[in-house]
Amino acid sequence: MKPGRDQGIYCPDCDGRVDREKLYHDWKMCPFCQYHFPLTADERLALTLDRDSFRPIAEGLLTEDCLQFPEYLDKIEQDRRKTNLQEAVLAGVGNIGGHEVVMAAMDTRFRMGSMGSVVGETIVRAIRYAHDTRLPLIVFSASGGARMQEGIFSLMQMGRTAMELGKFHRAGGLYISVLTHPTTGGVTASFAALGDIIIAEPRALIGFAGPRVIQQTIRQQLPEGFQRAEFLQDKGFLDLIVSRPALRETLLKLLNFHKGVRAIG
Template identity: 55%
Template sequence: MNIPEGMWIKCGSCKSNIYANDLEETKQVCPSCGYHMPLSAWDRIELITDNEIFIELDENIQSLNPIDFPDYERKTKTSTLKTGLKEAVITGIAKINTEDVVLAVMDSRYMMGSMGSAVGEKITRAVEKSIELRYPLVIFCASGGARMQESIFSLMQMAKTSAALGRHKEEGLLYITVLTHPTTGGVTASFAMLGDIILAEPKALIGFAGPRVIEQTIRQRLPEGFQSAEFLKEKGFVDKIVERKDLKTVLSKLIFFHKERKEA
């Protein structure tokens, strides 16, 4: 018997085969082990925002090829055709359970969510829009790190986004990051870990360099699971691990409590 392609999906953690319709109902969470599979940016936006309350910002910003890296334009065009996205992050103004926010959501399907000039610019503009509107800022991180095809231009985005968030902090505004699987490299080393409140999805991979690179640098054995959300929470780098089904409620409560404190 021929089984239609895409009917069954293998869990990336427990390796069990899951009926695709079941995954749609659980929002891409494995019903067997609770593993949170990557979620597209638009699916994430639909999951956490109020119905039809999302105004996209800067949707036409795209990276160029600042160092004439071979084949780069073909790769970005291929990513756009596969995902329908123009870049690895979507930004906009939204409501989460009636609470106003500026939202940025990364998508690992677009060149592994890597941060190039366009991603850095869109994140920075989202920070500035948050300052302008006096709205809280929420960023969902999902990234393999800096985009190597843009070399130093990509690395500059770490400083650029961090400087914008420094101005955001001076304004006394709330910034929440949600670390999803995976959050690594230059994104971790910049805006991902600068949140006033840092949330993470269960079992998310969070780190800067790979384990082998770290072991070779510090010449020490690393503990099991040291780059997991659970390990980072234990060590105080993550404030709370939140299951996907609870994220909308948790985010809206945090924003509401912060608003109440500011108005008191």
């Protein structure tokens, strides 16, 4: 998303020029090809939840440089100033059409939405909160994968989030996972893929390793559209592909349909 000389924005998919102000009033979608520009975590919550209903949870968690990785904390601080977020995910409680839900939204502006210890802990706390309060859980994933600067501590979050979701599932909780562009790496391989209902935005890139790595490994030509939402839905990995303007209404219908489904443990 690069600004033009006239302060327009050029779509990375079709290269069409989009008026910046109009883009922000049109769901941040290209009017020519319907490309979904990335949303910040705050924008995602504002478009999805009832006005002024969001109450944050899992606040006050701070990233530590457990491996003493060079310049890591400096880059974390730069992202905090740039995004006004403590980490790459924002979690809390809010309402969708009057239905109270626990919701988390990732933000690719913060270390490309990578999952370190704080991101994992935030997701775990959101799951536990949904379990304890018997509320549905909705997570919007957008991530480059596990965070290399935290090594094994980052990879451990895959197991931790999956384990908590297993408890939530066995207790009868409803978990809706929404995959946005891009959702890759360890996030795809853990909580993003474990929803009772899995939704994606159109043409979202979803996968574990990148297409080039896979092609070099298996030494075969990959199918057209490989790892895009439409390809994955055709293969049964996704339940729904929903364009951004219809997403809130779709979530509301699902919540109405599953009304009364609550965790029991």
